[in-house]
Amino acid sequence: MKLYMVPLAPNPTKVMLYLAERAALGTDLAIEQVVVNTLKARHREPEHLARNPFGTLPVLELDDGDHLIESLSIIEYLEERFPDDGLLGTDLKARAKARELERIVELRIAIPIGGFVHATKSPIGYPANPTRAAEAEASVQQPLDYLESLLSDGRELLLGDRVAVADCTLQAALQFMRFAGGDLLGDRRALRDWDRRYRARESVRDLIRW
Numbered sequence: 001m002k003l004y005m006v007p008l009a010p011n012p013t014k015v016m017l018y019l020a021e022r023a024a025l026g027t028d029l030a031i032e033q034v035v036v037n038t039l040k041a042r043h044r045e046p047e048h049l050a051r052n053p054f055g056t057l058p059v060l061e062l063d064d065g066d067h068l069i070e071s072l073s074i075i076e077y078l079e080e081r082f083p084d085d086g087l088l089g090t091d092l093k094a095r096a097k098a099r100e101l102e103r104i105v106e107l108r109i110a111i112p113i114g115g116f117v118h119a120t121k122s123p124i125g126y127p128a129n130p131t132r133a134a135e136a137e138a139s140v141q142q143p144l145d146y147l148e149s150l151l152s153d154g155r156e157l158l159l160g161d162r163v164a165v166a167d168c169t170l171q172a173a174l175q176f177m178r179f180a181g182g183d184l185l186g187d188r189r190a191l192r193d194w195d196r197r198y199r200a201r202e203s204v205r206d207l208i209r210w
């Protein structure tokens, strides 16, 4: 299998962090990672559009040549195909909670942060838009408070002691925010501590470059 990706971009980074966490838990999925240079607009060229008509990254190329073109479908596919020592675990309710938190982080935090970055310092050249940046900043406050309240019981990671896909999704978004020089975490101490701890993890620290 091949993962078409680009460093820094949050959706590919989410999958890259996931793969690194799986490797650290003992399952090296040995997926070749191939950079598609978005700065040179390679993702809009026919070669990539043949993999994914939406032109986005990441894309997972399967052994039969077919493609998965959504970061979460890629992760879910890998969880189901290689279930031993996965991130979702085996307990039904815990799996549902893990999926729920990932969706909360993605939809309520990561997507607005993406909007914030593209409205302030877009790496692919979108024009600055202070109104959009301010709206994004306002919209992440309550969900960030929610994460702060989860972490305030002293847990190591978002769902406890074991890494979850939500940790990968959140860190990918925060790295993108740091790249743009933004900081929307405010005075949320537990969240800042989580951020420091997560970035220092041996499993992923070489992947987090910003």
Ligand SMILES: N[C@@H](CCC(=O)N[C@@H](CS)C(=O)NCC(=O)O)C(=O)O
Binding pocket: 009, 010, 011, 012, 038, 043, 055, 056, 057, 058, 069, 070, 071, 072
């Ligand atoms: N929902 C998709 C979003 C993919 C996406 O928007 N990827 C961004 C990088 S983070 C991208 O390829 N942007 C380039 C573009 O839209 O032109 C997923 O989760 O994979």
